[in-house]
Amino acid sequence: MSPSTLSTSSTLARTLAADLSTAPPGARVTLQGWLHRRRDLARVTFLVVRDRSGLAQVVVAAGGAELPPGCSEEAALEVSGTVAANPAAPGGVEVVDPTVTVLGEPAGPPSVELWRPQPTASLPVLLDRAPVAWRHPRQKALWQLSAAALAGFRSTLDHSGFTEIQTPKVVGQVTESGANVFRLDWFGEPAFLAQSPQLYKQQLVGVFERVYETGPVFRAEPHDTVRHLAEYVSLDVELGFVRDHRDVLAVLRDAVAGMLESVRRSPAAQLLGVDVPVMPDEVPVIHFADALALVGAPEDEPDLAPAHERALGAWAREVHGSDFVAVEGYPMTKRPFYTHPQPDDPRWSNSFDLLFRGLELVTGGQRLHRHEDYVAAIEARGETPEAYADYLQAFAAGMPPHGGFAIGLERFTARLAQVDNVREVTLFPRDLHRLRP
Amino acid sequence: MSPSTLSTSSTLARTLAADLSTAPPGARVTLQGWLHRRRDLARVTFLVVRDRSGLAQVVVAAGGAELPPGCSEEAALEVSGTVAANPAAPGGVEVVDPTVTVLGEPAGPPSVELWRPQPTASLPVLLDRAPVAWRHPRQKALWQLSAAALAGFRSTLDHSGFTEIQTPKVVGQVTESGANVFRLDWFGEPAFLAQSPQLYKQQLVGVFERVYETGPVFRAEPHDTVRHLAEYVSLDVELGFVRDHRDVLAVLRDAVAGMLESVRRSPAAQLLGVDVPVMPDEVPVIHFADALALVGAPEDEPDLAPAHERALGAWAREVHGSDFVAVEGYPMTKRPFYTHPQPDDPRWSNSFDLLFRGLELVTGGQRLHRHEDYVAAIEARGETPEAYADYLQAFAAGMPPHGGFAIGLERFTARLAQVDNVREVTLFPRDLHRLRP
Incomplete structure (x- = not known):
């Protein structure tokens, strides 16, 4: 012994x-x-x-x-x-x-010529050979931007009184939307993959006031586009005791600033020559109705088209010297049931999108917080409050005004690195056609 | 405007x-x-x-x-x-x-009397009422131990050259074990929830050398015990260019020390009066064969029984003044196919368990790294290397000796807080019988 x-x-x-x-x-x-x-x-x-x-x-x-x-x-x-x-x-x-x-010792020559300045294979081939392709210094640096952004996100929130949470990814009920959800067999019971931690993070505002989560979300979206993944990493934030969505936007500003600062300091940003934007101390904010007028769209448009977002990005750059602009007050009809209306005009909502160089980067806003408002909103959708019984426990117990936002990590990194396809910055993408490697 | x-x-x-x-x-x-x-x-x-x-x-x-x-x-x-x-x-x-x-305003009296020093309801009732029950200061502090441990884990590894990764939770093939896996429908194709990031984190050692991930894993284990969850948070580490499993154990020592230090500084640990253990600079290590002899078990026992682990914990405490002890060299027959054998005696493996106060806390070890060793190990299981083609790409391209470990967050917190049931420290537990709230 x-x-x-x-x-x-x-x-x-x-x-x-x-x-x-x-x-x-x-x-x-x-x-x-x-x-x-x-x-x-x-x-x-x-x-x-x-x-x-x-x-x-x-x-x-x-x-x-x-x-x-x-x-x-x-x-x-x-x-x-x-x-x-x-x-x-x-x-x-x-x-x-x-x-x-x-x-x-390798078993043979590598399937990707990693020593070339750029990998020469097509994206589908690189994705098939991900375990090798990611070894390329430029590929590797693309992921390191994501890792740096994640670290900056957590660090900023850790220093602002937030508690990190981990909520379940398998849920017994579909609540946000019955569409685009993955179904699975849970010991013989039907279950679903969580489309977002939205309902959980709100409940946990009642516990910790300020929470964040970084984790996978799942959307069975049948879209075969360069912007959609069926599994992606969502950076979620929710905080209580806000006056309105502007307090939420202020936290978003700080979180994104922290992400950018962390990326700026990373060797990967230097290797890739990333033009890391500067987050202004004051993000320009424009109301949805004003934004429509500014871009010359009809006043009854329910949403901003990509061309409108680009025009707003150009306006923010020119008038405010900012790569970022927030649009607030989106029509209530376009927002989920938990959205808080604009108090002085309930056609509009206390929600926002943050645009980065004319592209939508983050969605967020203030949520309803009164139990009776939830009951009314759920019934207005033709659903029963009983279907939301677990969620509603939090509101029945007393909740402050609160709100939050979610940042898609892959989309954030893709825009920062100015790559078109989110798959270029996703280690092992999952989509309509891809379940491996 | x-x-x-x-x-x-x-x-x-x-x-x-x-x-x-x-x-x-x-x-x-x-x-x-x-x-x-x-x-x-x-x-x-x-x-x-x-x-x-x-x-x-x-x-x-x-x-x-x-x-x-x-x-x-x-x-x-x-x-x-x-x-x-x-x-x-x-x-x-x-x-x-x-x-x-x-x-x-609350809609009625709270479903849990939160002002009492301890919640008086039974655990199943508290779990059903989680959105309210977690508001209790002691409950809340239990989760804050987890959050502090998570932060300490990441901080330690961030300062040791590790890159954070995010790997897919939906996979197209079951590889580690066909049993205990959740099946789902992926756009009409069969798919599975990942039981661990093991195979991905190894592939990414080829990219980043040193990686970690904190995220959910899924085990369809039909065990209805106080220690098993069907979804839990796994803290995974993998690193390359090790001499053997002892280098892995050294990183584990530092990671757990960082977690404990972070917990020690947390107000939650003070509120709960947690007796945070001290991680020794040198973790006592005992070989599996010596451990059997020490506890008086027959030398052909294939594993350590709980009573053996308790005896080893007492020995570590008494002889080494340590709450921690590592057992190395578990029989190869009890370890997964990617386990590296002990070079001088391949009956044993270069793997280890870390025991904390006589309870298994972490499992890890050195992995195989040669392509031909994987082919042989997979064929020895009666499987074909083709079934592991994606994984084997990494080894075909040249991999260094490497290893890693995984810490179950809920189990770690439960042992630290000395609660019997992991559900007491899980925000929204998922098990054989529980899929809500």
Whole structure:
């Protein structure tokens, strides 16, 4: 019997590619990563090693150490060698006189040529080969924008008195809309995948006042477009004790500002050359009715067309110097049943869309908070309050004025990176035609 | 047309209950919250207001301002008044001469008596009334332990070079185990809810080296026990370029230490009087074979019984002064197909369980990383590698030695809070019998 204690100190002092330029010439270093590119020239072999931080160049001189078998592109390697200055290498340094160990040998050439500046395969092929395609530095950086945005979102809210929640993704009742819902078998009972945490996050305002959730939502939308996914990541916020939707918009402004700031600081944004917008201290706000007039649309239009949103984006840029503009007061008829009407004119609602460079980015607003208002709104839809009994418990127990919003992570990142198709920024997209890999 | 800009400055200077004690006596303050308790005495009425930070006492003298209608327990209120010292009040201060506004009137008395020190209803009743029951300060604090643990988990990994990932929860193939999986209809195709992000997080080690995910997993386990949920939150980690499972265990040690530290700093831990354990710098590790010998079990036992785990917990406490002990080397026959064998004796595996006070808390280990090892392991199960084609793409492209672990959030919190039933720390539990609220 020989119980031992775990040593947490590593015997391997590993150097990341991004830190190589800070190592003094002549220093011995050990790199770990994948063989991104191998070029065999007459008198020298160049190895480019890719790790989580970036790329490093390794030079194997002819007559030097033999390279081991399996040292082909995408092999997982460990390389020990000596740092040498070379202005032509990434970061101005390279590793010479290396000892190369293959930690994981590929079974064949990679299915995507990862060393090219851009992957050359079509998007459907890249999606089929996602486990390999995501290794491309540009692809990887696209996801890192999402990860940075997520971190900035949570950090902003964590510092503003919000509690993170985790609500169920399998529900016993469809409430928001009977359409576009995935059905499943729950121990013999019918159940559904949650289309949003909307009803739960409202209930939890009654507990924590201010809540957020980052998690998957599911929409069985039969739309085959560049903007729709059937499973996506929703960043949800809900807060109580608001005066109206303007207080919600102020939190949205701060959350998006935090996301942008986090993205701005990320190496991925620099690698991709992302033009990260500046969130103004004061977001320009225009009422829906005024927006229709501004863009020259008939005053009885029920919604803004994409051309209208683009025109509003241009107006915000020109008049307010802002990439962002909020439209408030959408017609009640176009908003879900829990939407709070505009107190002085109930044709309009206390809801908003936030547009980014003329594209809708976020939807939110104030919700109803009185139990009797819910009962009336549900009956007005021809439904019975009994169908909403669990949800209504929260309102029967006393709820303050509250509101919130939801940001689709993939759409946010796609717009930031200015890619057309949300699938380009989704690790493993799910849609009408795609359930794998 | 009157476009305006959004003012982010609030006209309401709100004071949180927890900050009331720092306000000077005589100051005018405004509280917002729920009426936690109302006691009408002959000459005075006491209102206890509950907000996200805690409780505050408000005193309404007879002959003072009338309380408005609807000012009953669980009403959402705004209270403006004057701070006065009172050693008997929470924090040594109370609010006197109040003006009370009802922001949200309850439809009736709350279904749970929230002002009692402990909710008196049975657990099934509390679960049915979750939207109200979670308002209880002790209940709320239980979830806040989870939220703090989540934040500590992410923060630790964010500072250790990990990338957060979000992988799909609907999958086209069942791979880990055909049993205990929920089936659903995906646009007419059969699909399944993901039992874990295991196969995805491994693939993404090939991209980001070090990844984590916090999200729901689904197990159609027909177990009606205090430890099993059919949907729970899994904290998943996977990292590449490890020497073996001991490097994984070192990251687990740091992640759990970060979770505990975050919990320790949370007001919820203080409110609940949680005895937060100390994570030792070096976790005691014992081999499975040695563990069997230590607890006096036959050497051909394939697993540790609960009594064995308790004995190991006592041993770790006594010999190493540690609430934690890791058992490594579980028999290969008891571990999933992707498990890496112990190099010097392939009967055993490079896997581990982390026990906390004699209860299994986390499972993890090193995985296979060579493509040919996967092909052999899958064929040894009587399956074809073609069924795992998407997963195997990552290994065909070259993968380093890697490993990881998964922590069940609800189980972690339950053990920390020393509650028997994971449902006590789950906002809206899902199990064999429960699909609502």
